[in-house]
Amino acid sequence: MRPYELIKAKRDGQKLQGPDIAAFIDGYTKGSVPDYQMSAMLMAVFFKGLDDAELGAWAKAMLFSGEVLDLSDTPGVKVDKHSTGGVGDKVSLSLAPLAAACGVPVPMISGRGLGHTGGTLDKLESIPGFKVDLPVSEYRRLVREVGACLIGQTATLAPADKKLYALRDVTATVDCIPLIASSIMSKKLAEGIDALVLDVKVGSGAFMKEVEDARTLARTMISIGREMGKKVVALLTDMEQPLGRTVGNALEVIEAVEMLRGNAPADYTEVTLALTAEMLVLAGRAKDAKEARHALFAAIKDGSAEKKLHELVKAQGGDPSAIADLTKLPRAKHTAVVAVSTSGFVQGIDSEAVGLAAMALGAGRERTDSVIDPAVGFVLEKKVGDAVAPGEPLVTVHYNDAAKLDAVKARVAAAYRIGAERPAPRPLVLERLE
Numbered sequence: 544m545r546p547y548e549l550i551k552a553k554r555d556g557q558k559l560q561g562p563d564i565a566a567f568i569d570g571y572t573k574g575s576v577p578d579y580q581m582s583a584m585l586m587a588v589f590f591k592g593l594d595d596a597e598l599g600a601w602a603k604a605m606l607f608s609g610e611v612l613d614l615s616d617t618p619g620v621k622v623d624k625h626s627t628g629g630v631g632d633k634v635s636l637s638l639a640p641l642a643a644a645c646g647v648p649v650p651m652i653s654g655r656g657l658g659h660t661g662g663t664l665d666k667l668e669s670i671p672g673f674k675v676d677l678p679v680s681e682y683r684r685l686v687r688e689v690g691a692c693l694i695g696q697t698a699t700l701a702p703a704d705k706k707l708y709a710l711r712d713v714t715a716t717v718d719c720i721p722l723i724a725s726s727i728m729s730k731k732l733a734e735g736i737d738a739l740v741l742d743v744k745v746g747s748g749a750f751m752k753e754v755e756d757a758r759t760l761a762r763t764m765i766s767i768g769r770e771m772g773k774k775v776v777a778l779l780t781d782m783e784q785p786l787g788r789t790v791g792n793a794l795e796v797i798e799a800v801e802m803l804r805g806n807a808p809a810d811y812t813e814v815t816l817a818l819t820a821e822m823l824v825l826a827g828r829a830k831d832a833k834e835a836r837h838a839l840f841a842a843i844k845d846g847s848a849e850k851k852l853h854e855l856v857k858a859q860g861g862d863p864s865a866i867a868d869l870t871k872l873p874r875a876k877h878t879a880v881v882a883v884s885t886s887g888f889v890q891g892i893d894s895e896a897v898g899l900a901a902m903a904l905g906a907g908r909e910r911t912d913s914v915i916d917p918a919v920g921f922v923l924e925k926k927v928g929d930a931v932a933p934g935e936p937l938v939t940v941h942y943n944d945a946a947k948l949d950a951v952k953a954r955v956a957a958a959y960r961i962g963a964e965r966p967a968p969r970p971l972v973l974e975r976l977e
């Protein structure tokens with residue numbers, strides 16, 4: 544069928560055939576299908592959706608638009624984790640060395656922060672010398688020899704997604720579950736994984752604000768993975784407040800290292816352990832989550848998880864002494880405290896507002912070409928459920944540019960909701976799907 548007929552068929556709710564979808568996406572990647580026809584198709588998909596077979600064909604066409612890495616020279620079941628993005632989400636920084644220390648090879652292609660959410664690559668780059676743009680040959684070698692490697696997206700992996708995402712961004716078709724799922728899965732499946740753990744964030748700071756939408760997204764990604772013969776497990780995790788106590792690149796690296804030393808906040812530790820345990824089970828390194836947790840605790844206790852992080856940092860050009868001595872990481876010149884103004888309990892922290900305030904401070908990117916300041920960010924001194932009294936520290940702001948301080952302090956203070964009642968605790972892992 545010609546592109547026009549395919550667009551019309553989707554617009555009218557008809558089912559598209561796999562070979563037609565493959566030809567349409569291939570044509571778009573190579574330039575024979577123009578942006579205006581793909582835009583019309585995206586909008587038709589937005590309104591009419593894709594059924595399982597169409598979705599599988601769509602994701603497969605995106606995956607095979609570029610190179611699909613073969614890591615079969617690395618023994619073992621290679622498992623990655625993908626998060627749909629949140630605020631204070633530094634899970635990958637501790638999960639990758641933890642899983643690798645327990646014998647799971649972790650090939651991880653990560654993203655940069657944009658808007659209110661942070662990105663793993665920016666966090667890693669706050670470690671002096673750390674390189675995220677290694678060639679694929681080096682990525683392959685490090686997964687095999689170190690057990691983990693974290694790099695950025697390359698031009699050869701799922702190029703259809705790069706083009707499509709940019710188009711979706713300007714045609715109001717980003718927030719469409721089949722398009723999100725195929726975008727994420729095409730990139731993840733191109734990395735050379737055997738299995739994948741998904742962390743689908745739910746709440747005010749996440750892409751998916753409602754549990755039902757997060758569940759649908761998780762099911763859609765699991766179905767694409769299954770279609771490609773990969774094992775996929777998804778956890779829906781809470782993003783009604785930032786994860787852990789730090790937001791900002793170097794500050795989050797510090798918290799991640801503290802997690803590997805057993806000293807991190809309970810929420811961040813729990814989400815990391817839950818996701819890493821799933822990886823160990825998928826890799827056949829533990830028979831169930833309980834056994835996996837024993838292995839993870841042992842790797843924290845005997846220092847092997849932190850040692851693995853040192854190895855990984857060194858292998859990627861970074862300075863491991865900045866992990867051993869965290870004062871060597873970038874530090875902001877100044878700190879200022881936002882004080883509590885009323886007594887009561889913290890009932891909520893608007894993660895998106897905290898993320899946007901961090902971005903305004905310089906910790907995040909407003910545009911893809913913005914330059915970030917690795918040292919700035921927040922330490923959240925109070926989290927949901929904590930009792931507060933006037934004058935106590937609510938947030939410590941780490942800043943370099945005094946001109947930004949007052950506005951940022953006001954924004955972060957406004958992100959807190961304080962009331963008379965202590966809120967009921969919320970579960971961190973809301974659901975598990977496979």
Ligand code: URA
Pocket residue numbers: 708717722723724726727
């Ligand atoms: N992240 C992606 O990689 N793709 C999307 O479509 C949305 C979020």
